[in-house]
Each structure stands twice: as C-alpha cells, then as structure tokens.
Amino acid sequence: xxxxxxxxxxxxxxxxxxxxxxxxxxxxxxxxxxxxxxxxxxxxxxxxxxxxxxxxxxxxxxxxxxxxxxxxxxxxxxxxxxxxxxxxxxxxxxxxxxxxxxxxxxxxxxxxxxxxxxxxxxxxxxxxxxxxxxxxxxxxxxxxxxxxxxxxxxxxxxxxxxxxxxxxxxxxxxxxxxxxxxxxxxxxxxxxxxxxxxxxxxxxxxxxxxxxxxxxxxxxxxxxxxxxxxxxxxxxxxxxxxxxxxxxxxxxxxxxxxxxx
Amino acid sequence: xxxxxxxxxxxxxxxxxxxxxxxxxxxxxxxxxxxxxxxxxxxxxxxxxxxxxxxxxxxxxxxxxxxxxxxxxxxxxxxxxxxxxxxxxxxxxxxxxxxxxxxxxxxxxxxxxxxxxxxxxxxxxxxxxxxxxxxxxxxxxxxxxxxxxxxxxxxxxxxxxxxxxxxxxxxxxxxxxxxxxxxxxxxxxxxxxxxxxxxxxxxxxxxxxxxxxxxxxxxxxxxxxxxxxxxxxxxxxxxxxxxxxxxxxxxxxxxxxxxxxxxxxxxxxxxxxxxxxxxxxxxxxxxxxxxxxxxxxxxxxxxxxxxxxxxxxxxxxxxxxxxxxxxxxxxxxxxxxxxxxxxxxxxxxxxxxxxxxxxxxxxxxxxxxxxxxxxxxxxxxxxxxx
Ligand SMILES: Nc1ncnc2c1ncn2[C@@H]1O[C@H](COP(=O)(O)OP(=O)(O)OP(=O)(O)O)[C@@H](O)[C@H]1O
Ligand SMILES: [Mg+2]
Numbered sequence: 001x002x003x004x005x006x007x008x009x010x011x012x013x014x015x016x017x018x019x020x021x022x023x024x025x026x027x028x029x030x031x032x033x034x035x036x037x038x039x040x041x042x043x044x045x046x047x048x049x050x051x052x053x054x055x056x057x058x059x060x061x062x063x064x065x066x067x068x069x070x071x072x073x074x075x076x077x078x079x080x081x082x083x084x085x086x087x088x089x090x091x092x093x094x095x096x097x098x099x100x101x102x103x104x105x106x107x108x109x110x111x112x113x114x115x116x117x118x119x120x121x122x123x124x125x126x127x128x129x130x131x132x133x134x135x136x137x138x139x140x141x142x143x144x145x146x147x148x149x150x151x152x153x154x155x156x157x158x159x160x161x162x163x164x165x166x167x168x169x170x171x172x173x174x175x176x177x178x179x180x181x182x183x184x185x186x187x188x189x190x191x192x193x194x195x196x197x198x199x200x201x202x203x204x205x206x207x208x209x210x211x212x213x214x215x216x217x218x219x220x221x222x223x224x225x226x227x228x229x230x231x232x233x234x235x236x237x238x239x240x241x242x243x244x245x246x247x248x249x250x251x252x253x254x255x256x257x258x259x260x261x
Numbered sequence: 262x263x264x265x266x267x268x269x270x271x272x273x274x275x276x277x278x279x280x281x282x283x284x285x286x287x288x289x290x291x292x293x294x295x296x297x298x299x300x301x302x303x304x305x306x307x308x309x310x311x312x313x314x315x316x317x318x319x320x321x322x323x324x325x326x327x328x329x330x331x332x333x334x335x336x337x338x339x340x341x342x343x344x345x346x347x348x349x350x351x352x353x354x355x356x357x358x359x360x361x362x363x364x365x366x367x368x369x370x371x372x373x374x375x376x377x378x379x380x381x382x383x384x385x386x387x388x389x390x391x392x393x394x395x396x397x398x399x400x401x402x403x404x405x406x407x408x409x410x411x412x413x414x415x416x417x418x419x420x421x422x423x424x425x426x427x428x429x430x431x432x433x434x435x436x437x438x439x440x441x442x443x444x445x446x447x448x449x450x451x452x453x454x455x456x457x458x459x460x461x462x463x464x465x466x467x468x469x470x471x472x473x474x475x476x477x478x479x480x481x482x483x484x485x486x487x488x489x490x491x492x493x494x495x496x497x498x499x500x501x502x503x504x505x506x507x508x509x510x511x512x513x514x515x516x517x518x519x520x521x522x523x524x525x526x527x528x529x530x531x532x533x534x535x536x537x538x539x540x541x542x543x544x545x546x547x548x549x550x551x552x553x554x555x556x557x558x559x560x561x562x563x564x565x566x567x568x569x570x571x572x573x574x575x576x577x578x579x580x581x582x583x584x585x586x587x588x589x590x591x592x593x594x595x596x597x598x599x600x601x602x603x604x605x606x607x608x609x610x611x612x613x614x615x616x617x618x619x620x621x622x623x624x625x626x627x628x629x630x631x632x633x634x635x636x637x638x639x640x641x642x643x644x645x646x647x
Contacts, residue, residue, distance in 0.1 A: 082645075086641050089551065091550075091551055091640045091641045092641045112555070115550075115553065115554075115555040115556075116553075116555075118551070118553060119552070119553025120553075124548075124551045124552065126548070126644055128544070128644075130544060130545050130547075130548035130644070132270065132271075132545065133274065134270040134271070134273055134274050135267075135270055139270075143267075143549070143552060144552040144553050144554075146263070146264070146267065146558075147549070147552060147553040147554045147555070147558050148553055188552065189552070192553060
C-alpha cells in the first residue's frame with residue numbers, strides 16, 4: 001500500500017504541477033485570475049493537552065480558499081486534517097491564529113454568533129452521513145431550515161434536482177444506497193446557501209461509482225462558485241481537486257496545484 | 262416542518278420504548294383522574310342527597326353516630342329506637358319549623374335483597390316539596406305509597422293491591438312516587454301507625470327530621486335540643502356532611518400518597534427514556550449542531566419530545582380512566598363506608614384539563630435534564646468517526 005505522501009507525489013509527477021509555496025503567509029501561487037479569498041487561515045494552532053503532554057494537532061497552518069475552488073487536504077492519520085476542518089467550520093476553537101471567513105474573523109465571535117455564522121456560511125458533510133432515519137429525503141434536506149427558521153422551497157427543489165434525487169424525494173434513507181445518502185447530506189449542507197463546503201472523508205465509505213458521482217456534484221457546485229475544502233485519503237478524489245495540501249504533524253508540508261484547471 | 266414534527270419523528274423510531282413510556286404516564290394519570298373525579302363526584306352527590314332530604318337537623322337514638330347517620334340516609338334495619346313522645350317535645354322547640362317522625366323497618370326477599378319500609382306522616386311529605394305523586398296521599402290506614410322503582414319491580418300502580426313480602430299483610434296502593442333519582446325511589450311508604458302496628462313497634466321512632474326556622478341559626482337549635490333531652494343524638498346535617506368529609510379526607514391522604522408515587526415513577530420513567538434516547542443520538546445531535554442548531558434549538562427539540570410523550574400519556578390516561586370508570590367505581594365503593602348513588606366518575610372538562618396540564622408539567626420537569634444534556638453535546642466529539 002502506498003503512503004499518503006507517495007500518493008501525492010505520484011499525482012504531482014503525473015498530472016499536477018508542483019509549486020513549493022515555502023512561506024505559507026505569502027500568497028499561494030495560483031493561475032486563476034485571483035478572486036478575493038473566501039477563507040484566509042493564518043498561523044493557526046490547536047493544542048490539546050493530554051496530562052502534562054501537549055499535542056499540537058495544528059502547528060501554525062496557513063491556507064486560502066477562493067470561490068469556485070476545490071482544495072484537498074491529504075496526510076497521514078493524525079496529521080490534523082479533521083482538526084483543521086473543525087476550526088474552519090467553527091465547531092472548535094483554535095488555540096491561536098486567525099480564520100477569516102468572508103472577511104469575518106470567526107475566532108473572535110461569541111458562541112451565540114458563531115452558531116448563526118456557521119449556519120449561514122458553512123456547510124458540512126461527514127464520512128458517516130447522519131441522516132435522520134424517520135425523515136424522508138426531502139425532510140432531511142430541510143432540517144437546517146428549521147434551525148434557521150426559514151422557508152426556502154425553491155432551494156429545496158433546486159438542490160434535490162442537482163444531487164439527482166428527484167425520484168427519491170419521498171424515500172426514507174434506508175431505501176437508499178450510500179452514495180445517495182451522501183448526496184442527501186450534500187443537499188442538506190447547502191440548503192442555507194453557504195459559500196463554503198467542508199467535507200471530512202466524504203467518500204470514505206462509498207464504492208467507486210458513488211464516489212465519482214459525489215465528485216461530479218462537487219465540480220458542478222464549484223463551477224457555481226462554491227468553495228470546497230475536503231480532507232481525504234482517497235487518491236482519486238484528491239486528484240480531482242484544484243489544489244492538494246499535504247499535512248504532516250499539524251503543518252502544511254507541501255502544496256500542489258492541479259494543472260488541468 | 263416544525264419542532265413537534267421533528268420530535269414526533271424521533272419518538273416513532275423506538276416504538277416499543279415510546280409506547281411503554283406513554284403507558285407508564287397513562288397509568289399514573291388514569292389513577293389521578295379516577296380518584297380526583299371520584300372525590301368531586303362524591304362531594305357533590307353527597308350534597309344533592311342531603312339537599313333532597315329536606316331537613317337541616319337529624320335526631321337519632323343514642324348509639325354509634327356514624328352508623329346511625331348512614332342508616333338514616335340509606336335506610337335499613339334499625340338497631341335502636343326512641344320514644345315517640347320526643348317528637349312532641351321537639352315540635353315545641355321554638356327553633357323548629359317542622360319535624361317529621363319516621364319509623365323504619367325492612368323485610369327480606371327470597372333472593373336476599375331487602376325492601377325498606379318507612380312509616381311517615383304528612384309532615385314528612387312537607388319536607389319533600391319536590392315529591393310528585395301519581396295518585397292520592399294515604400287514604401286509609403291500609404294505604405301504601407311506592408317509590409317508582411319499587412312500583413316498577415312489583416308491577417303495580419295506583420289502585421292495585423300490594424302485599425308486604427313475607428308478611429301476610431295486603432295494602433292498597435294509593436299512589437306511586439314519580440322518579441326522584443334518590444333513595445326514595447326504592448322505598449315503600451306507609452302511614453306511621455300502620456307500620457308500627459305491623460312490626461310491633463308501637464310508640465317508637467327511629468329518626469326525627471327537622472327543618473329549622475332559621476337555617477343560619479341551626480347551631481343554636483342543635484344546642485337547645487341537646488340540652489332538652491339526653492336520650493337522643495342530634496345532628497346538624499352540615500356536620501354530618503363534614504363528618505363524612507373528614508372520613509374522606511383521611512383516605513385522601515393515602516390516595517394522594519399513591520398519586521405522588523405514581524407521578525414520581527412516571528417522571529423517572531420518562532426521564533430515563535429520554536436520556537437514553539439522547540445518548541443514543543449523540544452523533545446526530547452533533548450533526549444538528551454542525552447544521553446550525555443552537556443549544557436552545559436542541560434543548561427545545563428534546564423538550565418537545567418529552568412533552569409529546571407525557572401529553573400522549575395524559576390523554577391515554579384520561580381515556581382509560583373514563584372507559585374503566587364503572588369498574589373503578591365499584592372497587593372504591595367497596596372500600597368506603599358511604600357512597601352516594603349514581604355514577605361518580607364521569608367526563609369532566611376541568612378534571613381533564615387538570616390532568617392534561619399535569620402531564621405537561623410532568624414533561625416539563627422530566628425533560629429538563631435530558632434536554633440540558635443534549636444541548637451541551639459538543640459537535641466535534643459527537644461526530645468523530647469511529
Ligand atoms: N479531543 C482531542 N484531544 C486530544 N487530542 C486530540 C483530540 N482530537 C484530536 N487529537 C489529536 O490531534 C491530532 C490530529 O487529529 P485529527 O483527527 O485532526 O487527524 P486526522 O488527520 O483527521 O486523522 P485521520 O486521517 O485519522 O482522520 C492527532 O494526534 C489526535 O490524536
Ligand atoms: Mg480525520
């Protein structure tokens with residue numbers, strides 16, 4: 001089996017141009033006509049304490065994400081990928097550093113504002129889908145609207161069509177395969193019209209065909225301007241991204257730009 | 262899609278568990294409804310019955326006052342008698358407006374039931390202005406007036422002859438008493454002297470019913486009657502009401518204890534169920550938080566679930582109580598010394614509202630801790646992949 005870094009290197013040599021970004025605070029090189037970054041992470045630290053031992057799950061990470069961009073985070077297990085997504089997604093608070101989402105430094109938001117901010121700006125999907133088994137596909141997708149206290153039937157219809165679940169609209173999750181469940185989760189994550197989608201191992205539990213379907217949807221969404229940041233072990237998936245960022249021990253050790261884009 | 266819909270959808274995930282919890286609450290609420298309704302029904306029926314008696318003060322021979330009072334109200338074989346001469350004395354008391362002397366006896370039917378016979382005079386009828394007779398008042402010493410159900414059972418009407426069961430005495434029915442919905446319906450009324458003669462009770466009375474000249478001064482009247490004569494017990498009926506009420510109150514303490522225990526068990530059951538459901542769904546709750554659910558949203562959701570459970574329990578409980586009211590009534594009647602006629606546990610909107618309110622309060626209470634626990638779930642911990 002190949003290690004994570006082997007995978008990245010393999011991709012780099014085949015299909016991606018490697019750009020050594022060196023100092024991460026500097027603007028990452030990008031061939032795109034630089035739109036303003038939607039997400040700016042600077043010198044981010046997250047330190048866990050286990051007894052007297054300090055674990056730096058994140059040790060000074062920097063990262064930018066632009067609208068329409070798909071970025072993969074790869075790295076060995078324990079390298080800090082999930083921790084990174086949790087910080088960006090406002091599910092956890094960093095020890096230090098700043099996270100600017102659309103110009104707002106979320107590290108400075110109060111708990112109450114953070115909930116609302118997360119709800120309106122960030123969508124989340126996970127390796128496990130966490131659908132509610134007694135709710136239909138449509139109802140699962142509507143769930144975040146309840147928390148936002150909004151109605152948005154148009155958006156519901158649009159997303160159901162986009163993820164290809166028009167026929168399964170009234171089905172229960174148990175009637176779907178894993179790929180369809182993850183597509184429900186994607187629609188649910190996007191119902192409140194966030195501009196950033198965070199995905200932690202989104203295809204980790206899916207077979208090949210379903211994986212491809214999820215990636216196709218990601219690409220389509222990105223075309224419409226959604227910024228997607230995903231953590232993955234999946235080589236194919238990582239390769240689909242516009243950029244691949246490799247983590248090791250809580251640091252970014254390599255950043256590669258996909259040439260095809 | 263609303264909170265209660267979400268809550269409901271969560272509850273149907275564990276049908277058996279939810280059903281059992283609902284039943285637990287239902288039993289507590291059913292007990293509560295039955296006992297509460299019974300108390301209410303009992304009090305008001307008792308008042309009605311005493312009102313129908315038309316008297317303010319009751320005079321009975323010396324003896325156990327409760328027994329005496331109960332027999333005076335319900336009829337039956339009389340263990341003691343008092344002298345008819347007392348009636349004149351009582352009538353001369355300035356506080357007395359009317360006084361009716363009553364003699365009572367009973368005969369038994371072959372099937373074990375008894376027929377209660379009352380010896381009365383016009384004074385007695387005057388204490389019952391609501392009485393309507395089909396026929397005439399006693400025309401002679403051998404006349405008899407039958408209560409409506411009595412007449413129905415015997416299949417006789419005015420002008421017919423009626424024989425006292427087990428006695429070789431035939432009387433002429435001068436009237437049938439129209440249905441009063443009181444004890445009177447089952448009684449047989451004879452002229453006092455006739456009854457005394459038939460049963461060999463000449464010169465004897467079992468009770469004197471007194472209407473006071475001034476109801477507000479019943480206490481004075483009672484005091485003066487008591488001072489007059491030592492051979493009788495004098496009861497203001499308000500006091501009788503209180504005495505029976507006290508008796509009920511002492512059972513009420515026991516009943517309340519049962520209710521409190523039932524409610525505590527119900528609450529703990531609900532709390533346990535909801536808490537289990539919260540632990541099981543920790544990851545899902547974490548997901549909801551990641552999807553923008555705030556602490557208070559999650560709190561509300563779990564609370565709504567609890568309230569739905571207890572509300573359902575409350576409604577089922579009331580339904581069960583009403584459906585089983587006859588059974589429960591029969592059971593309670595067997596346990597207390599004096600129970601008025603008629604259905605005591607019926608449908609009552611205030612009691613229903615109280616029970617439903619209580620089941621909601623139970624939900625509020627039992628749901629608080631699980632809801633608080635759920636609201637504190639940290640999404641990062643919850644959704645960590647296994
Ligand atoms: N709550 C925590 N308490 C202590 N240490 C933690 C906690 N969460 C994560 N860590 C540590 O932080 C480091 C980074 O963990 P993280 O879950 O971000 O890795 P990952 O790259 O997502 O791994 P994987 O590929 O297995 O998902 C690990 O060493 C982990 O043990
Ligand atoms: Mg991870």
